[in-house]
Amino acid sequence: MKLAAIDIGSNAARLLITDVFLDKKKQPEFIKSNLVRVPLRLGFDVFETGEISATRESHLIETMKAYRSLLNAYEVKHLKACATSAMRDASNADRILKKVKKETGIEIEVISGDIEAALIYETHIAEGLEKDILYVYIDVGGGSTELTFFLNGQIVFKQSFNIGTIRLLKQQVAETLWESMKETIKTQVKGAKKVMAIGSGGNINKVFSLSKRKEGKALSLALLRDYYKEMSSLSLQERMSAYKMREDRADVIIPALLIYVNVLKWAGANEILIPKIGLADGLIHALYDEVIRSL
Incomplete structure (x- = not known):
């Protein structure tokens, strides 16, 4: 099974593609296939002006298009995409996320800080x-x-x-x-x-x-x-x-x-x-x- 996650942070956007196998005990084993990081630096706009600038919006769209191409190349069927602090604070986040969905098919969920903290537990750390x-x-x-x-x-x-x-x-x-x-x-x-x-x-x-x-x-x-x-x-x-x-x-x-x-x-x-x-x-x-x- 191939799974992928996109994490759009305040400093960078990451795409993680992972293969999941069941080991001899029928427990899932997660093997990283690829990790791509792009320094979008959305926070530099948002924490100063309250919104994402046109330039960084364009970079975000292009990054998501590139990620979509990689997801297609790896034949990934299951994806979870989330955005955190900068997108939570950006006044134009809704419009930009709708544009990403329209142009790439990638639906990005803006998650709260509490959910972000809770997701750490999902790694079974x-x-x-x-x-x-x-x-x-x-x-x-x-x-x-x-x-x-x-x-x-x-x-x-x-x-x-x-x-x-x-x-x-x-x-x-x-x-x-x-x-x-x-x-x-x-x-x-x-x-x-x-x-x-x-x-x-x-x-x-x-x-x-x-x-x-x-x-x-x-x-x-x-x-x-x-x-x-x-x-x-x-x-x-x-x-x-x-x-x-x-x-x-x-x-x-x-x-x-x-x-x-x-x-x-x-x-x-x-x-x-x-x-x-x-x-x-x-x-x-x-x-x-x-x-x-x-x-």
Whole structure:
């Protein structure tokens, strides 16, 4: 079975195409066939002007047309497409999404921050985690950060905050919002024996790659602080050169690190695991469940 997910975030749009097989125990196994990322950067318009500009609208349409061609080439029958923070805030979102549907046949659902956080659970990330440890899953995007708390394989709390990398670059995150996040985290971790963080998003994946750690090894809070301090001391061009990063990664990685450092600090977590999964993976798992239920 071939499944695909499209995640239209505030910084980039991703198309994930996945093959699903049943293993010997009749359990689904998800194998990534292709992942395409286009830096549309919708948030740069929306968080400043409240709408998506004609130029970025055109880029979005062209990207969706390209994705449609890939979906046809891979003979994908089942697709789930969602948009997050920037599209939630854009005053012209409805018109643009109708145009995408008309020109490509792709229907995009704008999901709430809570649904975005809940979709992380669809990846079955909670299965196999250690008992009696409170895990805080941190998904940092361009427009928002989703926090999901797991204990003994169950979600105990989830919340979305309008603190994202692009909003921070645009200096559009009030101190009161940081305080709200801080108080929420401190309330949730109160009484926990041990807290461990799990991170997702392109920025933390890039930091993990830079660290040269082996798969499955955690990154320390101290290391994240070191990267934040080191990268902040460089200009954008210097960062791109020193770390071999594209511009659309080099500018948002610093605010992303700030978010991760703050969340770990407030949660009392000294380490963060990077399983290299994200919203698109959650969408694939949710889509698989929907397809199976319809059979």
